[in-house]
Amino acid sequence: MNKTLVSSALIAATLMTGLMTSINTLAASRGSSTQSGKASYYHDRFHGRKTASGAAYNKNSLSAAHKTLPLGTQVRVTDARSGKSVVVRINDRGPYARGRVIDLSRAAAREIGLVNKGVANVKLEILGRSGKGGV
Numbered sequence: 001m002n003k004t005l006v007s008s009a010l011i012a013a014t015l016m017t018g019l020m021t022s023i024n025t026l027a028a029s030r031g032s033s034t035q036s037g038k039a040s041y042y043h044d045r046f047h048g049r050k051t052a053s054g055a056a057y058n059k060n061s062l063s064a065a066h067k068t069l070p071l072g073t074q075v076r077v078t079d080a081r082s083g084k085s086v087v088v089r090i091n092d093r094g095p096y097a098r099g100r101v102i103d104l105s106r107a108a109a110r111e112i113g114l115v116n117k118g119v120a121n122v123k124l125e126i127l128g129r130s131g132k133g134g135v
Contacts, residue, residue, distance in 0.1 A: 033125060033126050034123060034124060034126070035101055035123070035124040036080070036101075036121070036122070036124070037100065037102070037122065038099055038100045038101060038119050038120065038121060038122070039077060039100065039101065039103070039104055039109075039114060039119065039120055039121075040095060040100050040102075040103055040114075040118065040119050041105065041106055041108070041109035041114055042057065042059065042103055042104070042105060042106065044059055044106065046059075047059045051063075052065075052091070052092045052093040053071045053072075055091055057091075057092065057105070058105065059105055060105070060106070060107045061105055062086060062088045062089065062107055062108045062111070063088055063090070063091045063092070063105045063108065064077070064088040064089070064092070064102050064104045064105065064108060065090070065091075065093055065094035065095055066090045066093070066094075066102050067093060067094065067095075069126065070090070070129060071090055071092075072091075072129050072130055073089070073126060073127075073128070073130075074087055074089050074127040074128055074129070074130050075087070075089075075102070075124050075125065076124070076125040076127055077102060077124055078112070078123045078125070079112045079113060079120050079122055080120070080121040080122060080123060082113055084111065084112040084113055085111075085112060086111035086112050088105070089130060101124065102122065
């Protein structure tokens with residue numbers, strides 16, 4: 001196979017991936033103010049580890065991980081069944097489990113009753129940006 005063709009295909013795929021990530025981030029931060037899906041929460045073993053924002057994960061803070069929202073974005077997370085909600089700040093990337101839209105800190109999960117369930121259907125409302133994204 002022609003090396004130039006393979007290289008061109010790899011470059012095109014990389015550019016498309018970057019473009020799609022930029023489009024998703026732009027849509028999430030501008031036009032789309034809500035999102036629905038499944039939420040889970042971080043295991044305690046991650047307490048103290050560095051997040052994508054550079055800050056250490058603190059299971060007692062109201063923080064979360066999202067794949068595309070800008071770090072520092074504040075989001076209201078509402079449990080679809082109970083109606084309980086909590087406002088978190090995005091300071092990490094993830095979740096990496098298929099079908100999940102957000103990973104909450106243990107404290108945030110406790111606020112909406114997610115700790116005993118493990119996973120719940122939630123609605124996310126993007127409230128805006130606040131500061132750097134670290135917690």
